[in-house]
Amino acid sequence: MIEVSDVRVTFNKGTPLEATALHELDLVVPRGQFLTVIGSNGAGKSTSLNVIAGLVRPDCGKVVVDGQNVTDWPIHQRSRLISRVFQDPKMGTCEDLTILENFALAHGRTQPRGFRFAIDKTIRERAAERLKLLKLGLENRLNDKVGLLSGGQRQAVSLLMATTGETRVLLLDEHTAALDPKTAEFVMELTREIVTELKLTSVMVTHSMAQALHYGDRTVMFHRGRIIFDAQGDKRAAMQVSDLLALFKRDQGEELSDDALLLG
DSSP: OEEEEEEEEEESTTSTTOEEEEEEEEEEEOTTOEEEEEEOTTSSHHHHHHHHHTSSOOSEEEEEETTEEOTTOOHHHHTTTEEEEOSSGGGGSOTTSBHHHHHHHHHHHTOTTOOOOOOOHHHHHHHHHHHGGGTSSGGGOTTSBGGGSOHHHHHHHHHHHHTSSSOOEEEEESTTTTSOHHHHHHHHHHHHHHHHHHTOEEEEEOSOHHHHHHSSSEEEEEETTEEEEEEEHHHHHTOOHHHHHHHHHHHHSSOOOOHHHHOO
16 A cells, blocks of 8 residues: 655756645555556656655655655665566666576565575565566576667566565556667566466556556556546546546646647
């Protein structure tokens, strides 16, 4: 479960460039829910993920993850509960290390005694078992450097690594945006499979309205630091991209002009 309560974030405070990124944000994501997040550039989507992950400290408010108040926790402490996959496939892996060594790093991140880098038979077997999900033969390439993989393969490996260990919450920050359509679909189907299998509480930021409505259980839309739309169940299932655009225009009195949101 994720609970963000009365969170406000201001950048460049006290300067001519001061800007409020989040306005008293309240958001509850129940345990096991897959939430998709959309909104124009600068709407507050990634900032909200950064607050949950601990990269951005709010001016006020509280963040609770899995029943624990993590507002004052540093990033490394939160990483035992929270994993994240970024837009750039290179950010989730170490290209100069082998696939197996990368999995060992991911495994050590969630251990109670802190970060440990060790490879044993158990880690090797777990890595191979997880990689079989991809059906790409990577379980037979454990000793290959990650830098030799394609962008899609690397992002798929990043996703598997992020969901290794005792992860409770998965944050996905436009993790298919840098991939071609076919590979993006493959990674999204893998995402759905893993989230369902592990019953992870997941938040996915995307610029694709179609993707936001097709995957997950619930969709929210950010605009200027606030949530302006929240749908799930039958209401969401019946919606098309055109309905989202119409609702935005009706409620905000303006067109949603961000081209990246209108595609897909």
